[in-house]
Amino acid sequence: MADQSHSKPIHHQEYEKKQHREEMKQQVLTFGLMILFTIIAFGMVIFEVNSYFIIPTLIILAVVQVAFQLYYFMHMKNKGHDMVAVMMYGGAAVAALTIITFTSIIWW
Amino acid sequence: MSTAVAQKRGLGAVIWDYLTTVDHKKIAHLYLVSGGLFFLIGGLEAMIIRIQLMKPDNDFISAGLYNEMITMHGTTMIFLAAMPLIFAIMNAVVPLQIGARDVAFPFLNSLGFWLFLFGGLLLNVSWFTGGAPDAGWTNYAPLSTTSPGHGVDYYVMGLQISGAGTLIGGINFLVTIVNMRAPGMTYMRMPLFTWSVFVTSTLILFAFPALTVGLFLMMFDRMFGSAFFDVGLGGNAIIWEHLFWIFGHPEVYILILPLFGAFSDIFSTFSKKRLFGYSAMVFATVLIGFLGFMVWAHHMFTVGMGPIANSIFAVATMAIAVPTGIKIFNWLFTMWGGQIRMTAAMLWSIAFIPSFTIGGMTGVMLAAAAADFQYHDTYFVVGHFHYVIVGGVAFGLFASLHYWWPKMFGKVLNEKLGKLAFWPFFIGFHLTFFIQHFLGLMGMPRRYWVFLEGQGLATGNLISTIGAFLMAIGTIIFLINIVYTAVKEKKADADPWEHGRTLEWAIPSPPPHYNFVQTPLVRGLDPLWVEKMDGKEGMTPAEPLGDIHMPNASILPFTISLGTFIAGFGFIYQVDDPIWLIAVFAGMGLTLGSMLTRSLKDDLGHHIHKEELEEDIKKGVGK
Structure with a gap:
């Protein structure tokens, strides 16, 4: 986790680079999903979908967003x-x- | 900077040093002195209550003043005496026990103290400005929302400010214990005092926000015309009770758990044995902390929550007796077969076991919801919670102070005077509170200003008052002991009890301000004992001798807290006259300005250089 990569052997550096690439991919993917969720949420309200459907869906979307935020952007998965x-x-x-x-x- | 250099300094320099200090050991002194002062004030209030109840129809104080006395006695003892005294021990001991040089956030540590102190002062200023709070320490609405004058406003602002300090302190110790343990000290090698402080800090983190919310609602109801608790305007008075007890019940575990930990260390040291059932003790501590959040409504059985809610909370409450029982038996087994030394600390600890067990037993009686309808708001309840709080917390504080006094002040408290203080306090305690159970069963309600003649309550109350005087005598002897020790006793060794097991006994008494010359390597539970059994003098260092980074002193915590104190008056009196808003703006300006200064000004701390450390080692600091 500590960024002292300059003092590490080459193969370790490469491993970390690969890890970082993987991490970046996950973050971009999550970011995209979160934007999608937000669009869905706003969309449902704009198009006045039945409120019995909207409220639970919004809550579920919110919970998933919080989980994404915590686990992917704030690194709780690590x-x-x-x-x-x-x-x-x-x-x-x-x-x-x-x-x-x-x-x-x-x-x- | 080295404290090993003994030099005479002016009083002004000493005061400035304490105002600006971020050293956990000096903050412990501050907590101890101010908590001790509030303890004496709260004790004085208790004496006045007992004198008033000495005989039937007494008129020693007026009814209104009596209400203020009971309110301030409870509030002071819980928030301003027990909490800071516990924080004093926590600050003095935890960083040493885990092999750290300070807490994780030294600046916040200081801020937490000053917020607590200014909150406490604000609360007590109310005595001189037309009446202290008088709605009981629980401050139930609507009694509190309709209480005339500004007493309850002082309660709200004072507790809000000191509560913020406590919350800061709790978070600080959580981070410290999670992150700053010496190499090798895994969670399951932490001394039990550190474990219990860890669980306590978690409880503070989760419980205090409920109080904060409750106090804010109360503040808005009283000062800004909202109606959260006003039934007439669609509010609900029960909300306060729930919020108060969601905080208030964990609060009593916040008070007792650290002392459970302290007792564990004391029993183990003075029995010259490893603590019996260490992992069961840790488990029990965590379980008590967990269950502590599930039981708050047992304070409210009679408000009409219905039989289902009452049953759930009754069963959950009784369940707490199980982990507590585990602890009681483990302490007994620790002593069993041990080489017991009856020091003053051990005397307080042994006296704690039966006293607390009686309090626990009456607790289970109160937990039976159906029976509680008889006990509710009688002296039975008063007897119960004094048995757990005095018999647990006060005894624990006396024991811890005796045990760790050499580590805090470099001298062992005089043992003879220590035991002399114990006996009147112990006997007085049982005289005062045991009889109160029976007074309660005979129907004497709590919080009443007078009781009548010819109801059979006179003798019991007289006995209770005599006991209170004995407790006062014990306390006075303890204070004399402090002075006597400071003047007469000789300097203590690093390990004055000779059988010290944990890391704090590996360094001088009192420790240098960087605590450990080299961070120690922990090789097992009771790390110093492990080394002793291997025939070594002290701890094996985990790092080479090198520069030590220490935080700088700062006056900003003091000014931040002073600002809230000034703003507190502004909030209280702006109801009468908007001119007081000046105090709000000036106070908040000082607070926010100090915070801004802290954010903008880089303060990177200072280093203690290797050469200075070598000098200190020559004088015998490192061993």
């Missing part, structure tokens, strides 16, 4: 991000619990 993942899922769980309580106990 090694050494276990603690980050634990903390984020922990926080999300606590937040979800709060929302569930509010909707089920207070405002049912």
